[in-house]
Amino acid sequence: MNLAPDLIHLVITIVFSFLVGMELKTYRQQYHSKDNNLFFGTARTYTFIGILGYIFYKIEPAHLTLYIAVLILLSLLFLVFYRQKVEKGKSSILPYAVMLSVYAFGPMTERFELWMPSLLFVLIIFLLNAKQSLQRFSDDINMHEFETLGKMVLLSAVILPLLPNTNTIPYLPISPFKMWLAVVVISGISYGGYLVQKYFFPSKGYFLTGILGGTYSSTATTVVLARKARSGGDNPVINAAIIAATSMMYLRLLVVATVFNFSVSRSLALAFVVLAAAGMLISLFYLKRREKKTANADFVDKNPLELGTAFMFAVLFVLMMLATHLVIGEYGNSGLRILSFVVGFTDIDPFILSLLTGKYAVSQSELVTAFMIAAGSNNLLKALYALWFGGWKGGIRSAIWIAVLGIATIAWALK
Secondary structure (H helix, E strand, C coil): CCCCHHHHHHHHHHHHHHHHHHHHHHHHHHHCCCCHHHCCCCHHHHHHHHHHHHHHHHHCCCCCHHHHHHHHHHHHHHHHHHHHHHHCCCCCCHHHHHHHHHHCHHHHHHHCCCHHHHHHHHHHHHHHHCHHHHHHHHHHCCHHHHHHHHHHHHHHHHHHHHCCCCCCCCCCCCCHHHHHHHHHHHHHHHHHHHHHHHHHCCCCCHHHHHHHHCCCCHHHHHHHHHHHHHHHCCCHHHHHHHHHHHHHHHHHHHHHHHHHCHHHHHHHHHHHHHHHHHHHHHHHHHHCCCCCCCCCCCCCCCCCCCHHHHHHHHHHHHHHHHHHHHHHHHHHHHHHHHHHHHHCCCCCHHHHHHHHHCCCCCCHHHHHHHHHHHHHHHHHHHHHHHHHHHHHHHHHHHHHHHHHHHHHHHHHHHC
């Protein structure tokens, strides 16, 4: 027996509306047991609201005059109820928001596939049950960082589509669109790792700090952990964390290469996966030597998505691309290798992106070699940082292994 579509849609509306009303009742009993008289309606009320939304939408689906009129009447009724809440010091409009959602079930079941009203139902249930989690999240979060994220999204959404996708800048083999896209992508990868480390796994131990910190800045992570090592002495867990951060750098660079130049990424895959695995094995060796109790990491680092940082990255990106063109034009492949080694003692991301996105008069194998040399020399820089900030006792072991990884990377590149 085939049921009429209208009957199916009405049943779906009734079921979803009733379940939302029941969930709101549970929410009221759990969080507002003393304020039952300040809540708008019961499970039956919300079921009727869902039915009304469906019926008045079906009566006039073209102009929705009746549907809107009933919505206005329900809103006026809630306004009377809301004035009573305000007089008693309450101001939440959550019941009204839920009522609007329930009232929309009818039109949604008519206009969209089943997944759309189902998704709305799931979101309502999730948000009603996530009060405590969302409250803790909002209390712990640094709103300045989301303000920065908002600015970055605004600049990307407004500026990126307006930039020309043609090579309009002299001496630069890349369009302004791709240049800014590179900034957005690398900032997004860094910011994602930063958020995961800070808000989802805060103070979970040095080793996890090293792994997550390495996804957005292995250099900054090495400096922070090395400073901890200076005060804590020869701590196997901190050694493991510093080496793990460098191991994650290989995987991070491999992801960046995959996004911008898949052929280069494919050439790098074997070397970087092997080196990352070797670094993780070494770090796990030190991790097994840890004491039973190890202090949590108090890891604080600057937000990598500050606008000043993004614009500085763009400037360095352009300068690195110009320098690479100049060096290749004057000194060829040998000059590129020397430049790669020197750049490794700075921030290598702009140089790496210039290699991946620029069109140079060198073969792909030379680009891969330069990529690996820069990564290797950057490890030597981190080894120096580990020794300098961690001291001889606290940083010597991690410094040696990071240097070994760096030398191995350069040797692999030159073989």
